[in-house]
Amino acid sequence: MTITFRTETFRDDFTFRNSPAGIRRFPFPFHEDGYMYSVNIEPHRPGAPGSVFEHGFDVDEHYVAEMADRALVLAEDPLRCQALPHMDLASWDYLELVMTTKARDYPELFTLETDGDRWHWTNRPLGIDDRFTFGVTSTLPCPPLEYIGRQTQGDHCLLDQRDNNLWMDAGMVTTQADWSLDFDIGMNFFEWHAPVPLAHEMGVFQRAIKFLTSIPQGQPSRRLNWTLTVNPRLDTSPENYPKWGPDKLTVTPDTIGEKMHLRVELQTFWRLPRSNALVFPIRCYLLRFDDLVTIPKWARRMHRVIRDLPPELVTYKGMSRYHPMLVEWLAAHDDGAPTSPGIFPD
Amino acid sequence: MIEPTILSRPTYGTLEPRPGRAHLLIADDAGSAAIVDLFARAPADFHESATILSVTKDLSGDEAAALHRLSPATLTACPDMPAMLNTLAGLLAEAGMGVQIYLAGTEPLIGQAMRVVIEAGIDHSAIATEHRGSLARRVQCVHCKGFMDEVTTQPVTCAHCGLSLFVRDHYSRRLAAFQGVCINAEDQSEIVPAEEVFR
Incomplete structure (x- = not known):
């Protein structure tokens, strides 16, 4: 399998695009014609070849460009990557998980050679060839979480587990849907989810924490989450809200198709072997509405989901300003035909 | 009495003597x-x-x-x-x-x-x-990361970067501060008048 890495941007001129194959493999998040919170967690088992579920850590055509965007974010705001002191071991655990998994799944892109603690890592797409001593931070160009985070698509949270709870004690977070690692670091599972409406009352987080704290090693899980983003912008952080907030005013019936993007997070959960921490990669996929409606099933379903969304979620997902306009635009792409179950195109 | 709102917002009790040597x-x-x-x-x-x-x-x-x-x-x-x-x-x-x-x-x-x-x-x-005492809040501006003590209004103008901040109930114990987020980031021509609410 050969991946042609795109040269594209996620800011300013927004040259990001999905190839036709990229559109078809997009992880559409709605398995039925409606949406409400649920603990929609399933085993993160290898999925269909070519799908985003094929490998533990999906590498796609946006890899190199996403890593370049991450470097821009970190250059402006180094606090997007932080680890509390006790998370050093978990950071090494995570580096090992990513390197071994990617080297196995993408041998043409990544190579890992180990001789005891002496490791040799080659990342061909990014032109990296480093030798280091596993567990010794001074032998890397930067701390382990930052090192591997700069080479792995998606945000990465390391969750310490204690007191039957999970604690957001480290992370690399530059492609987030409006939450701040710098503010939330050190919080427990219920605290960092505190601003989410409805879900607490529904018991979603109580059930989720029971599941997550009992995830065993070697049996990762996954779920999909979603929101909408104007322009293919990865960095929709609260820190930079004054930069991306005004984008919302540019949404008109004429620009929806090009500017509005379905933003899907493929969230996975992995137990780490030495630290017993959980790593929680949050991988962001973007699909502009013009491309989304080329898949008839998705076009129909997207309309029905957005039309019937509870008002609290319309507000929480930040679409109050243009929700009626979206429903009208999407309605024109819904012929009323029934849709098949599941998320994949017909 | 501070009422519970969201789960990151601390609540407080009443001091009672506890057993202890110090x-x-x-x-x-x-x-x-x-x-x-x-x-x-x-x-x-x-x-x-x-x-x-x-x-x-x-x-x-x-x-x-x-x-x-x-x-x-x-x-x-x-x-x-x-x-x-x-x-x-x-x-x-x-x-x-x-x-x-x-x-x-x-x-x-x-x-x-x-x-x-x-x-x-x-x-x-x-x-x-x-x-005991006032409900004035310590607030961190999520944009410039500056802190303000004794915030009493909603919204509040950031003393450091000048943005008009909505003071959320979201609270960080590590920072000992509530989070302030720009209230009119989408349309800065929308001016939200400040009200004295944290007294």
């Missing part, structure tokens, strides 16, 4: 009355094992005098928050096992003292809190 009590002017009330419910010899650390606007004021009348083994009054927090860190470095911590006063006092206590390795089960 008691470290920290208060601002508003909280000094809670310390006085606590002593009234405590065993007669409570004061002999009590250290009181206060931050006060007036070192010779009524609140300082009220704490003095409790006859604690040690009484230290500081003229501002940084001085108090430094002193607190020093006291904690010397504190023995099983010291009981009592925090009383406004949320900025409780939150900032709590942070120092937790960093010193004291278990949260040994810390009691009681809110």
Whole structure:
């Protein structure tokens, strides 16, 4: 399998695009014609070849460009990557998980050679060839979480587990849907989810924490989450809200198709072997509405989901300003035909 | 009384004397009355094992005098928050096992003292809190990362970057601050008038 890495941007001129194959493999998040919170967690088992579920850590055509965007974010705001002191071991655990998994799944892109603690890592797409001593931070160009985070698509949270709870004690977070690692670091599972409406009352987080704290090693899980983003912008952080907030005013019936993007997070959960921490990669996929409606099933379903969304979620997902306009635009792409179950195109 | 809102927003209790060989009590002017009330419910010899650390606007004021009348083994009054927090860190470095911590006063006092206590390795089960006084909040601007103490309005203009901030209930114990997020980032021509709500 050969991946042609795109040269594209996620800011300013927004040259990001999905190839036709990229559109078809997009992880559409709605398995039925409606949406409400649920603990929609399933085993993160290898999925269909070519799908985003094929490998533990999906590498796609946006890899190199996403890593370049991450470097821009970190250059402006180094606090997007932080680890509390006790998370050093978990950071090494995570580096090992990513390197071994990617080297196995993408041998043409990544190579890992180990001789005891002496490791040799080659990342061909990014032109990296480093030798280091596993567990010794001074032998890397930067701390382990930052090192591997700069080479792995998606945000990465390391969750310490204690007191039957999970604690957001480290992370690399530059492609987030409006939450701040710098503010939330050190919080427990219920605290960092505190601003989410409805879900607490529904018991979603109580059930989720029971599941997550009992995830065993070697049996990762996954779920999909979603929101909408104007322009293919990865960095929709609260820190930079004054930069991306005004984008919302540019949404008109004429620009929806090009500017509005379905933003899907493929969230996975992995137990780490030495630290017993959980790593929680949050991988962001973007699909502009013009491309989304080329898949008839998705076009129909997207309309029905957005039309019937509870008002609290319309507000929480930040679409109050243009929700009626979206429903009208999407309605024109819904012929009323029934849709098949599941998320994949017909 | 501060009502629970969202799960990251702290709530507080009422100070009660706890068993322990040593008691470290920290208060601002508003909280000094809670310390006085606590002593009234405590065993007669409570004061002999009590250290009181206060931050006060007036070192010779009524609140300082009220704490003095409790006859604690040690009484230290500081003229501002940084001085108090430094002193607190020093006291904690010397504190023995099983010291009981009592925090009383406004949320900025409780939150900032709590942070120092937790960093010193004291278990949260040994810390009691009681809110007294104003509802003024310590706020961090999520955009420029600057802090403001004693925020009383919603929204509030960031003293550092000038953005108009909505003060959320989302609270970080590590930062001892509520989060302030630009209220009109989408359309800066929308001016939201400030109301005095945290009194």
